[in-house]
Amino acid sequence: MSTVTSIAALLLFPSGLFLLLSGLAYEWADRKLLAQFQNRVGPRWFQPLADVVKLLAKEEVAPDGVNGRLFVALPIIALAGALTAALYVPLFGLAPAFSFPGDLIVTLYLLSMLTLCMGIAGANTLDRFSLVGATRALTQLFSYEAPFLLALLGPALVAESWQISEIAAYANGRYLLLTQPIGFLVAIIGLMGKLELPPFDAPEAETEIVAGALTEYSGRGLALFRLGKGVEMVVGLTLVAAFYLGGVANPFAFLLKTLVLLLVMVVMQALMTRLRIDQTVGMWWRYGALLVLAQWLITILFHAISQVHLMG
Amino acid sequence: MKFGSMLKDISQALVQQPATEQYPSVRRPVPERLRGRLVWNPATCTGCGLCATDCPAKAIELLVLDKKAKRFVMTYHIDRCTFCAQCVQSCRQGCLNMAANHWELAAFDRDDFLLRWQSAPESG
Amino acid sequence: MQTDTQRERFTIPIGPQHPALKEPGHFRFSVDGEIVTGATVRLGYAHRGLEKLAEKQNWVQNIYLFERVCGICSHTHATAYCLGVERLAGVIAPPRAQAIRTLVCELERIHSHLLWLGVSAHEAGFDTLFMYSWRDRETVMDLLEALTGNRVNYSVNVLGGVKVDVTEEIAQAIYKGLDFLEERTHHYLQVVSSDASFLQRARGVGVMTRQQAEVMGVVGPTARASGVTRDIRIEAPYAAYADFPPQVIVDERGDLEARFVVRLKELLESYRLVREILARLPEGELTVRMPRRIKSGETVSRVEAPRGELFYFLKSNGTDTPVRVHARTPTICNMTSVVRLAVGHQLADVPLILAGIDPCFSCNDR
Numbered sequence: 001m002s003t004v005t006s007i008a009a010l011l012l013f014p015s016g017l018f019l020l021l022s023g024l025a026y027e028w029a030d031r032k033l034l035a036q037f038q039n040r041v042g043p044r045w046f047q048p049l050a051d052v053v054k055l056l057a058k059e060e061v062a063p064d065g066v067n068g069r070l071f072v073a074l075p076i077i078a079l080a081g082a083l084t085a086a087l088y089v090p091l092f093g094l095a096p097a098f099s100f101p102g103d104l105i106v107t108l109y110l111l112s113m114l115t116l117c118m119g120i121a122g123a124n125t126l127d128r129f130s131l132v133g134a135t136r137a138l139t140q141l142f143s144y145e146a147p148f149l150l151a152l153l154g155p156a157l158v159a160e161s162w163q164i165s166e167i168a169a170y171a172n173g174r175y176l177l178l179t180q181p182i183g184f185l186v187a188i189i190g191l192m193g194k195l196e197l198p199p200f201d202a203p204e205a206e207t208e209i210v211a212g213a214l215t216e217y218s219g220r221g222l223a224l225f226r227l228g229k230g231v232e233m234v235v236g237l238t239l240v241a242a243f244y245l246g247g248v249a250n251p252f253a254f255l256l257k258t259l260v261l262l263l264v265m266v267v268m269q270a271l272m273t274r275l276r277i278d279q280t281v282g283m284w285w286r287y288g289a290l291l292v293l294a295q296w297l298i299t300i301l302f303h304a305i306s307q308v309h310l311m312g
Numbered sequence: 313m314k315f316g317s318m319l320k321d322i323s324q325a326l327v328q329q330p331a332t333e334q335y336p337s338v339r340r341p342v343p344e345r346l347r348g349r350l351v352w353n354p355a356t357c358t359g360c361g362l363c364a365t366d367c368p369a370k371a372i373e374l375l376v377l378d379k380k381a382k383r384f385v386m387t388y389h390i391d392r393c394t395f396c397a398q399c400v401q402s403c404r405q406g407c408l409n410m411a412a413n414h415w416e417l418a419a420f421d422r423d424d425f426l427l428r429w430q431s432a433p434e435s436g
Numbered sequence: 437m438q439t440d441t442q443r444e445r446f447t448i449p450i451g452p453q454h455p456a457l458k459e460p461g462h463f464r465f466s467v468d469g470e471i472v473t474g475a476t477v478r479l480g481y482a483h484r485g486l487e488k489l490a491e492k493q494n495w496v497q498n499i500y501l502f503e504r505v506c507g508i509c510s511h512t513h514a515t516a517y518c519l520g521v522e523r524l525a526g527v528i529a530p531p532r533a534q535a536i537r538t539l540v541c542e543l544e545r546i547h548s549h550l551l552w553l554g555v556s557a558h559e560a561g562f563d564t565l566f567m568y569s570w571r572d573r574e575t576v577m578d579l580l581e582a583l584t585g586n587r588v589n590y591s592v593n594v595l596g597g598v599k600v601d602v603t604e605e606i607a608q609a610i611y612k613g614l615d616f617l618e619e620r621t622h623h624y625l626q627v628v629s630s631d632a633s634f635l636q637r638a639r640g641v642g643v644m645t646r647q648q649a650e651v652m653g654v655v656g657p658t659a660r661a662s663g664v665t666r667d668i669r670i671e672a673p674y675a676a677y678a679d680f681p682p683q684v685i686v687d688e689r690g691d692l693e694a695r696f697v698v699r700l701k702e703l704l705e706s707y708r709l710v711r712e713i714l715a716r717l718p719e720g721e722l723t724v725r726m727p728r729r730i731k732s733g734e735t736v737s738r739v740e741a742p743r744g745e746l747f748y749f750l751k752s753n754g755t756d757t758p759v760r761v762h763a764r765t766p767t768i769c770n771m772t773s774v775v776r777l778a779v780g781h782q783l784a785d786v787p788l789i790l791a792g793i794d795p796c797f798s799c800n801d802r
């Protein structure tokens with residue numbers, strides 16, 4: 001019985017197929033909102049799905065000079081990483097499918113897998129745009145990864161647990177956004193960096209390096225990478241909403257809060273000019289990391305003080 | 313130096329209709345002077361052929377059957393025309409005009425791009 | 437053109453087909469990490485043999501041929517050509533025609549600069565500015581359509597005058613459109629000179645000193661953004677510019693921000709000029725009679741296109757077809773500066789530096 005439900009959880013709901021589709025839906029919401037902000041019409045609701053279906057139907061061309069096996073395997077690994085990460089996250093207001101102490105760290109690393117795979121995919125080809133894109137993607141990964149991690153560990157600190165379900169339970173009803181505003185800011189900007197959304201889209205800046213690391217990908221590989229991005233978006237939004245916005249205990253709260261987060265992200269996308277890669281790195285290490293450390297310090301101090309109070 | 317200097321624009325856009333024109337379903341009124349396809353009024357045509365000489369795209373062919381009886385055949389290739397209106401300017405008799413309403417000229421068949429007019433032969 | 441001994445380095449080819457280029461051109465940037473260490477350019481992909489074709493067509497047909505050298509500054513090309521032919525024939529177009537030519541020139545400059553603003557914002561990765569500036573550009577496109585009958589190739593010029601007249605109704609529409617555009621332009625000027633996220637891509641990037649600008653012979657707004665006062669509309673007024681002199685906008689800074697500021701301020705200047713022309717439009721005929729055969733001789737015709745000085749050479753042997761027509765467009769003058777300025781910058785800055793000169797490859801290749 002439990003095997004059947006596990007398999008269902010893996011393949012259909014909440015992970016698997018349903019997650020893939022909601023990833024596409026969030027991608028659509030992102031594009032449509034951005035279009036509205038820019039006074040455009042934007043894509044129709046099925047456009048991301050249609051894109052993926054089209055890509056899946058197309059031939060996948062492996063260019064000369066690549067490691068063929070790696071070329072095929074990387075998109076699959078990337079998508080698998082993102083989907084596995086989803087298993088530990090309270091998606092759609094449901095309890096995570098799996099949970100163990102310390103799963104927060106595992107989830108975050110699983111989420112990075114996509115970027116890592118894209119980096120390797122770019123480096124795997126001989127294409128110069130891909131190589132530059134891969135370098136940029138990995139550089140960016142190393143710059144936002146630490147601050148993003150620290151920002152998500154802020155709630156973990158106060159919840160005194162490294163297990164997502166426990167942190168979510170602790171954060172439920174508590175708007176940590178108010179007590180840890182800097183952490184929230186870093187988390188949401190980090191998420192944008194992770195998803196390579198403007199202004200952090202230097203790794204795929206089309207006016208410079210065409211499509212960055214994925215320039216040589218077509219057909220199925222590209223579709224899988226895009227699906228992976230969608231999934232990562234949902235998982236990332238869920239994590240930030242669950243930790244900072246008072247929890248996502250039911251599907252309605254989930255939808256509302258993730259969409260509000262998405263809206264904030266779209267506003268930032270609309271207002272900013274693309275950062276150069278050196279500016280991105282500089283920003284994260286000079287401000288992002290320091291700010292989030294300051295946030296930590298404050299949190300720990302407060303925590304210690306309240307502990308002392310409790311004892312005294 | 314400040315952040316988000318276009319905040320006003322994007323917040324206004326949230327309640328605005330998109331600026332994109334929904335062309336086939338919604339059509340804007342055609343400007344009066346729009347240069348659509350050519351129309352030829354043979355009544356005053358003298359068959360001087362200046363329109364054909366000056367046409368930069370060789371879109372006009374004029375066949376003079378009988379200059380006295382004013383029998384001309386005018387062939388107009390819509391697909392070659394660049395809609396420059398030089399022929400309208402060149403014609404001293406004012407026989408040529410560009411129809412503002414005929415501007416959706418795409419067609420499935422090449423033959424639809426060929427217009428052939430004949431001046432009404434005078435009786436006999 | 438080459439600014440580096442290109443040994444076996446990591447080179448990034450850009451073009452002829454590349455998302456940063458709206459037209460075909462080929463660049464090779466050798467990079468060291470993200471820093472550009474050398475650049476070469478190859479042009480000519482959009483060569484259509486227009487100058488040769490002109491020798492086979494009569495003077496009238498050629499107006500429309502040269503109008504099609506460039507899609508953006510089509511009227512400027514036709515004006516340069518017509519003014520040259522009129523000078524050869526010893527004919528002067530009536531004042532009202534000259535004023536209307538000038539009017540359309542300025543309206544075209546408005547549309548060209550707004551287009552450039554959008555393209556450059558897009559190259560910098562600021563798509564919101566791109567979308568808004570192009571939305572507002574529709575205003576001037578509609579005005580041009582109402583005035584001339586077409587959005588792009590206006591075909592206003594004929595030898596010896598113009599085809600279209602300005603009616604009161606159209607004048608009112610232009611006034612109204614300009615009021616809206618003026619307000620928007622002030623807003624954009626404020627955005628490009630104050631938005632922190634935009635300025636970190638534009639301020640101090642791609643600096644061309646005045647001396648460099650003079651040595652490389654750059655023209656137009658690109659030169660004026662480096663403090664070089666160079667404008668044909670003032671130096672050698674043509675059409676009605678002697679009666680309606682514009683003010684030259686210069687900026688000493690020479691960086692990308694200065695180029696944005698100069699072009700946006702030129703927009704404001706164009707609005708003023710258009711209003712002035714409409715208010716003091718001379719009365720009279722639109723055309724004078726032109727001979728079909730042009731007296732033999734040769735002449736040079738210079739006008740200020742939105743991108744800089746446009747130069748036409750015309751030679752006639754007394755027949756109804758030209759012997760030689762040569763057009764030299766502003767882009768070729770400015771292209772050296774791209775190759776020079778790109779070196780030492782980040783790869784990410786290159787598209788913006790290229791866009792900074794407002795390149796028009798098809799103009800350049802003819």
Ligand code: SF4
Nearest residue numbers: 367393394396397399
């Ligand atoms: S509009 Fe121009 S191209 Fe068309 S037929 Fe007349 S002269 Fe020829």
Ligand code: SF4
Nearest residue numbers: 357358360361363403
């Ligand atoms: S220029 Fe006018 S009069 Fe002469 S042939 Fe053409 S239409 Fe007829």
